[in-house]
Amino acid sequence: MNRARKRILICDCDAELLIALEHVLEDDGFDTTTVCTLDEALGLLEQEKFDLILLADHPPELNCELLLRRSERLGTPVVALENLPRHPFSEPYLLALGVKRIVHKWEYQEVESAVNDLLAVQAGGAAKSAVAGTAKLG
Numbered sequence: 001m002n003r004a005r006k007r008i009l010i011c012d013c014d015a016e017l018l019i020a021l022e023h024v025l026e027d028d029g030f031d032t033t034t035v036c037t038l039d040e041a042l043g044l045l046e047q048e049k050f051d052l053i054l055l056a057d058h059p060p061e062l063n064c065e066l067l068l069r070r071s072e073r074l075g076t077p078v079v080a081l082e083n084l085p086r087h088p089f090s091e092p093y094l095l096a097l098g099v100k101r102i103v104h105k106w107e108y109q110e111v112e113s114a115v116n117d118l119l120a121v122q123a124g125g126a127a128k129s130a131v132a133g134t135a136k137l138g
Contacts, residue, residue, distance in 0.1 A: 081105035
């Protein structure tokens with residue numbers, strides 16, 4: 001059975017991080033698309049479907065909130081990529097906007113774990129829906 005690879009959108013202004021995460025996640029079997037700005041990310045969300053978004057800890061701004069609201073409307077989970085130390089107000093702010101996880105952007109294993117956990121939950125929910133739909137048919 002040929003399953004489509006899960007698609008991840010990665011948004012960060014650090015080219016080194018984008019390259020590193022792209023390699024790590026593609027080695028794990030994901031398709032990645034990288035962008036440097038929130039405007040680029042918003043444009044891609046209008047055109048393409050992603051299974052997950054990795055979003056840099058941009059300062060609170062209209063485009064960040066817009067992207068998070070759009071991702072929630074699309075049902076696309078978001079993982080926030082943060083530097084340490086965290087700003088004391090960032091975690092409640094991001095979680096209130098619908099971010100599912102907050103991870104340290106340079107801890108690749110932490111990023112991989114969050115991605116795999118969220119996409120497994122997403123796949124599990126889809127499988128339960130398919131089974132429930134099949135049960136209703138019978």
